Amino acid sequence: MMRTTVWAGFALLLAACATPYGRATSSEDRAAVWFDEHRQRPTIVRMFLQRMPKGGDIHTHLSGAVYAESYVEWAAAANPPLCADPASRKIAACCATCPGRPVADALRDPAFYSSLVDDMSTRNLGSRSGHDQFFGVFGRFRDAAANRSVDMLAEVTSRAADQHVSYLEVMLTVGGDAVRKVGASVPFDPGDLAGSRQRLLDAGLRAPVSAALEDLDALEHAVSERLGCADDGRPPACRVTRRYLQQTTRTLEPGVVFAQLVFAFELAQAGRRVVGINLVAPEDDRVARRDYDLHMRMVGWLAEQYPAVNVALHAGELTMGLVPPADLAFHIRDAVLVARARRIGHGVAIAYERDAPELLAAMRQRDVLVEICLTSNDVILGVKGRDHPLMDYLGAGVPAALATDDEGISRIDLTNEYVRAAQTYGLGYRELKRMARQSLAHSFLAGRSLWRDGASFERVPECAADGPSEPPSAGCRAFLDRSDKAHVQWEHERELTTFESMEWAAGIR
Numbered sequence: 001m002m003r004t005t006v007w008a009g010f011a012l013l014l015a016a017c018a019t020p021y022g023r024a025t026s027s028e029d030r031a032a033v034w035f036d037e038h039r040q041r042p043t044i045v046r047m048f049l050q051r052m053p054k055g056g057d058i059h060t061h062l063s064g065a066v067y068a069e070s071y072v073e074w075a076a077a078a079n080p081p082l083c084a085d086p087a088s089r090k091i092a093a094c095c096a097t098c099p100g101r102p103v104a105d106a107l108r109d110p111a112f113y114s115s116l117v118d119d120m121s122t123r124n125l126g127s128r129s130g131h132d133q134f135f136g137v138f139g140r141f142r143d144a145a146a147n148r149s150v151d152m153l154a155e156v157t158s159r160a161a162d163q164h165v166s167y168l169e170v171m172l173t174v175g176g177d178a179v180r181k182v183g184a185s186v187p188f189d190p191g192d193l194a195g196s197r198q199r200l201l202d203a204g205l206r207a208p209v210s211a212a213l214e215d216l217d218a219l220e221h222a223v224s225e226r227l228g229c230a231d232d233g234r235p236p237a238c239r240v241t242r243r244y245l246q247q248t249t250r251t252l253e254p255g256v257v258f259a260q261l262v263f264a265f266e267l268a269q270a271g272r273r274v275v276g277i278n279l280v281a282p283e284d285d286r287v288a289r290r291d292y293d294l295h296m297r298m299v300g301w302l303a304e305q306y307p308a309v310n311v312a313l314h315a316g317e318l319t320m321g322l323v324p325p326a327d328l329a330f331h332i333r334d335a336v337l338v339a340r341a342r343r344i345g346h347g348v349a350i351a352y353e354r355d356a357p358e359l360l361a362a363m364r365q366r367d368v369l370v371e372i373c374l375t376s377n378d379v380i381l382g383v384k385g386r387d388h389p390l391m392d393y394l395g396a397g398v399p400a401a402l403a404t405d406d407e408g409i410s411r412i413d414l415t416n417e418y419v420r421a422a423q424t425y426g427l428g429y430r431e432l433k434r435m436a437r438q439s440l441a442h443s444f445l446a447g448r449s450l451w452r453d454g455a456s457f458e459r460v461p462e463c464a465a466d467g468p469s470e471p472p473s474a475g476c477r478a479f480l481d482r483s484d485k486a487h488v489q490w491e492h493e494r495e496l497t498t499f500e501s502m503e504w505a506a507g508i509r
Contacts, residue, residue, distance in 0.1 A: 027500035032429040039422060049418040051502075052429075053495035055436035056167030056443050056488075057160065057403050057414050059312075059345050059371035061247075061280070063138060063145055064406025065156045065170075068120035072113060074151065075103040075144035082143055089119040090140045103144075121409050122379050130379040131322070135282050137409055150222045153242070157227065159407075161237040163415045164495065167488050168240060169443055171278055173247045174212040175263065179205065180252070183259025190254060190294055193301045200262050208263070213271040216244065220273065241488050243275045243445060245312060250288045250295055251281040257291070258298055265306040275444035276310030278345070283317045289327055292334070299339035310444040312371075313341040316349035319381045328352035333359050336368055343442060345371045345403075348381055350389045360396035367454065369399040369442040372435075374420045375412045376405035384424075391425055399454070401439035433496065440489050447483025450490055460486075468493040 038044045075082040075091050082091050083100030094102060106113035118124045120141050122133055145152065153170070160168055186199050220242070224230070229238035246264035250257060264277040279295060281288060288295075303311055315335035318328055328349045335341045336359070344363075347370040353359050363370070370393050378384040393400050402417040404410070421427050421435075434457075441454050452460045459466075462479035466472050468490065472480060480487045 027497070028430070028433075031500045035422075035429040039426075042419070042423065045422055046415065046419055049422065049432070050163060050415045051499060052418070052432070053164045053166065053436065053492055053499055054402075054414055054418065055165070055439040055492055056169060056401070057165055058167070058169040058343070058401060058439050058443050059373060059403035059405055060156070060168060060170055061406050062149075062152055062156065062170050062172045063141070064409045065404065066145070066152045067155070067408040067411075068117040068123075068141070070151070070155055070408075071120055071141040071144040072103060072106055072116050074148050075141075076107055078103075078144070084116060084119075088140075091142075091144045093143065121411055123411050125379075131282075131381065134376075134380050134406070134409060149219055150226055153219070153223045154226045154237075157223065157240050157242065158235075158237045159413060160240050161235070163413055164499075165414055166240060166492055166495070167440060167443060167445070168242045169245060169275065170242060171245045171247050171280065173249075174215060174244075174267065174274075175208045176249075176260070178208050179260055179263045180256050183256035184253075186255065186259065188255030188258055190297075193258070193298065196255070196258060197262050197302075197305075200259050205259060205263055206266055209266050209270050212267055213273070216271065216273045239491075241445070241484075243443075244273055245276045245278045245444075246274050247278055247280045249281050250279045250283075250291070251285045252287070254291055254294055257295060261298055261302055265302045265309050268309040269306050272446060275446070276312055278312045279314055283314055283331065284323045284327075289323060292327075292331060296334040296338040299341075303340045311339060311341045312343040312345060312444070313339055314345040315341070315347065316344065316353075317346035317377075317381070318349045318352075319383050320352065322381065325352070329354050336363060336366065341368065342444075343369045343371055345405075346373055346377060347371075347393070348377050348383050348389060350392060357396075360392070360398055363393075364397040364399075367399065367442075369401060369438060371403045372400050372417075372421075373403050373405035374417050374424070375410050379410055390421070394431070399438045399442060401435050401442065403439075436492070437489075440485065440492055443485060443488075445483075445485035445488060447485045447487075448479075449483075450486040450493070463490070468497045 035048055081094045082103050083094040083098060084091050084103055085100045087099065091103060092100065094100060106116050120137050122130055125133060157168065182200060182203050182205050186203050188196050224238065227237045228235055246267050248257060248260040248264055261277065268274045268276055299311060303309065313335040316332040318331065320328065329352060332344060332347055332350055332353055335344055350356055372390055374388065377388060390400065402414065402421055404412060404414050404417060407413055418432055422432065437457060441449050441451055448460065450459055450463065452458045460479065463472065463476035466476045480490050
């Protein structure tokens with residue numbers, strides 16, 4: 001009944017917002033009406049949304065965002081050579097007694113090349129499980145990704161720029177091996193998190209932080225060089241802002257997970273490039289399920305010790321049949337109320353939560369955003385169309401942003417997710433624009449938001465009288481210079497103004 005009401009409410013909302021093109025009173029009205037008039041033409045919808053400024057992709061994993069074709073190219077060029085094992089489908093070092101075939105052969109054998117792309121993505125799934133294939137490919141391309149972080153970030157950033165995405169919040173792991181080694185050697189007591197944390201710090205867990213920050217600085221510099229950002233006529237990719245979330249793998253033993261979390265909080269507190277933390281790996285994994293309560297307590301306790309560190313969590317990336325029903329009833333609630341997450345990744349299982357309407361209201365009141373990954377949820381969980389809770393979140397007033405999750409593995413881009421939201425759920429330009437704005441408003445960029453009111457998108461007093469099409473006033477400029485977040489938001493508003501002023505019908509008949 002709740003879903004029926006939500007869908008009916010949105011139908012009325014879209015009808016109320018529709019304005020005949022001739023009577024449209026603003027550039028936003030004209031863009032919205034034009035979009036509605038052409039929404040039955042998928043190619044036109046793609047053209048429109050490809051060009052639309054989409055704000056940020058705030059849920060993207062670096063290794064999963066790279067397309068398989070790149071991994072094949074890098075593996076083929078590796079020295080020493082890399083081979084593909086026919087049994088495990090994993091790329092690894094070649095050896096005389098190994099059954100693998102050199103990846104370089106794929107550059108001369110189209111069938112072999114195609115099979116490698118299929119093995120490292122969800123292309124041509126056939127009868128294979130989307131869930132198992134998706135989570136299985138990370139181990140297959142790990143060796144191909146070694147020492148390729150610069151190439152990976154350059155690829156992802158360039159793709160974002162091509163789609164008018166201005167901000168990326170990328171999940172990656174820095175210093176993982178060293179941190180896990182410390183965690184495995186230090187006694188952990190789940191009843192004494194303070195003592196466990198102190199033992200980790202005494203064992204030197206804080207020592208790798210400076211090196212990790214230096215590595216990120218060097219990585220950023222190298223990516224800028226690769227993109228040509230120091231040259232005249234900088235390419236559009238140089239205008240894409242990047243920040244990072246430090247990942248913690250949730251499928252390891254509790255002491256190692258806690259060590260990763262402590263390091264992640266320390267790292268995010270110490271540097272401006274790492275803006276938050278997240279837990280990754282399949283939520284339905286046996287260990288992840290067993291320790292879910294403990295993980296939420298760990299994150300919640302650390303959030304109290306490091307109040308300036310932002311928390312985003314994968315929660316509710318589950319559905320009926322994948323796990324026992326009991327596991328569907330509390331994951332999102334505990335992520336919000338126990339672990340104090342400011343953003344929830346996926347949130348597909350919201351309908352199975354105990355007192356789901358109350359939880360939706362709490363998310364709205366706490367301004368907790370849900371990161372919506374439509375294609376990923378379809379491929380991994382088989383949840384799509386009316387079975388997906390996107391409209392329930394929007395109907396309850398919970399802020400939402402579209403995201404890719406792992407665009408390389410899923411063979412998509414962010415524009416695809418906007419197209420899917422428009423075509424599947426009938427979302428119009430205004431709602432898509434709202435979600436783009438919310439992606440930046442709920443990003444973990446440092447500084448105050450441009451919006452005094454995130455619901456009505458009223459600007460802060462310093463910039464209330466300024467129009468994005470004109471240079472900001474001295475007071476507004478001073479405000480923007482003090483806030484990374486507001487600066488990116490202002491540029492997004494400026495690009496939206498240009499976009500909405502375009503004469504869309506001019507080039508299309």
